[in-house]
Amino acid sequence: MRMTVSNALTIARALGSILIFALFSLYAHDQQNYLWAQKTALPLFIIFSATDLLDGILARRLKQETTFGRIADPFVDKLLVCGSFIFLATIKESLITPWVLIIIISREFLVSGLRSYIEGKGLAFGAMFSGKVKVTAQYTTVGWLIFYTAYLTPEGTAKSFTIFSIYAVSIITLASTVTYIHRAVKLLKGTKLA
Numbered sequence: 001m002r003m004t005v006s007n008a009l010t011i012a013r014a015l016g017s018i019l020i021f022a023l024f025s026l027y028a029h030d031q032q033n034y035l036w037a038q039k040t041a042l043p044l045f046i047i048f049s050a051t052d053l054l055d056g057i058l059a060r061r062l063k064q065e066t067t068f069g070r071i072a073d074p075f076v077d078k079l080l081v082c083g084s085f086i087f088l089a090t091i092k093e094s095l096i097t098p099w100v101l102i103i104i105i106s107r108e109f110l111v112s113g114l115r116s117y118i119e120g121k122g123l124a125f126g127a128m129f130s131g132k133v134k135v136t137a138q139y140t141t142v143g144w145l146i147f148y149t150a151y152l153t154p155e156g157t158a159k160s161f162t163i164f165s166i167y168a169v170s171i172i173t174l175a176s177t178v179t180y181i182h183r184a185v186k187l188l189k190g191t192k193l194a
Helices: 005-031 035-062 066-091 099-119 127-151 156-188
Strands: none
Touching: 005 066, 005 127, 035 066, 035 127, 066 099, 066 127, 099 127, 099 156, 127 156
């Protein structure tokens, strides 16, 4: 594997994900004594989320796109987002329910499967705008949930906004799933996409 700046950022994001999950676990185990862990997780999540955008930009501008990057980058993105939602669900105050996890994780399995199948037929099935909106909404929601559980009282306006955020990210994720399915059906039918 050729080590490039973008590949190094992807590896750093993978290791950072594990560290963030460990901090979530500490806080979920003992919220009173490990509040520092949740507060520490917030800036780390912001930093490692930013590397998702940065590594792609660097790979293209420096012409350092590699096979490792094409495989590892989307995998690590899903690891950070899905893993964060899963670990946050162990914290009652996060208000994450199993249904939210099912929507988010199922979407990733489905779209990854469609992409693998369609590209295996020699057709292009790259990222869509709805996918970028989806991942931005998910990163933003996770960041808010960390902030909410670390710094705010789980009641009143903050709680209402958190519930709204969870519903919104679920709807955005579902909408993104529909657009990818629609595109896949059109491609497999041989219909030219606009």
